[in-house]
Amino acid sequence: MPPSSWFLTLIWVWCLPLMLVEAEEQQEEVCSAKCGAVTISNPFWFTDLETGRSCGSPGSPDFQLTCLNNSYPLLPSSVRVTLGFAILNISYGERSLHVIDLGKLQLLHDPPKPKIFNSCLPVWNTSTKLGRPFKISPINLELILYNCTEKAAARARREKELVRAKTMRCVNTSNTFVRAGVPYDPTGSYSGYALEDCAPIVLPVLPSGETNASHYERLIQSGFLLKWEPPPPEQSPLTELVPSHGD
Structure with missing residues (x-):
């Protein structure tokens, strides 16, 4: 073998481990994991509670998810002591x-019943x-739940477009x-x-043909669409130290 070929072979053998390490690091940076059947990727991230390993570099807290029993990812509520979104x-x-x-979903009598x-x-x-980054998609329709006083409930029963929530829990189904x-x-x-003397709760639902109030259980269980705005790009420390031309 000519000397030049030996030289190229030595360079290849020496560089190969470095190339493999670099490729492995790049693969870890583009972390993609699944929670149940849902692929979690940038800008979302979560920490594996069993291994303690974060999937993706921890980014904006707004995009941090929790994987519940490896069944579905959970987007937390921004209101404390309230359930979030599966x-x-x-x-x-x-x-x-x-x-x-x-x-x-907790209002329904027969949802999947985790603790x-x-x-x-x-x-x-x-x-x-x-x-902050999340908005309800305008493609959704809305379902409104009314929790009425006794007097207002008597009026509501005469409204043709209203259906009494007979199968709900955690509420007074009569009102x-x-x-x-x-x-x-x-x-x-x-x-x-x-409605006068009725406290409304608004919930988006997916449009599905004729959206009938009597099908409220199915509508709630079918979910809805959210949109998100991407997080702003992170500035490197060097970028932050560079003065602007106006300074």
Whole structure:
């Protein structure tokens, strides 16, 4: 073998371990893991509770998820002592999440029953529980739950568009009513659907043909879509130290 070939071979043997280490480091940086059937990737991240290893570099706390029993990822609520959102699917290209509001799922008599449903926690409007990067997709319709006084309930029973929530738990089923098919209101006021002496709780649902209030259990269990804005790019320390031209 010519001397030049020996030299190239030695360089290759010497460089190969370094190349493998570099490739391994790059692979770890692009960490992609699954929780149940959902792939977790940037900008989302979570820590494996068994190994203590973080999937992806810990980024914005707004995008930190929890993997519940390796069954589905959970997006936490921004309101303390309230249930968050079970993620059924993530579309990274469209920056959308298909989620179920667990706070509303606890109202149903026969949901999947993990321990989190053992007690009745406060129920909030879904939009109130979202972190800063997340918004309700305007493609959704809205389901409104009304918790009425006795007098208001008597009036509500005469409303044809309202259905009494006979199968809900954690509420007074005699005075709780459901309205479905309400168009999405970006202001979140839904003032045109207010009922006197009835406290409303607003929940987005996926449009599915004729959205009937009597199907409220199926609508809640089917979930809805969220959109997210990507986190701002992180600045390196060197970038932060460079003075601007105006200084």
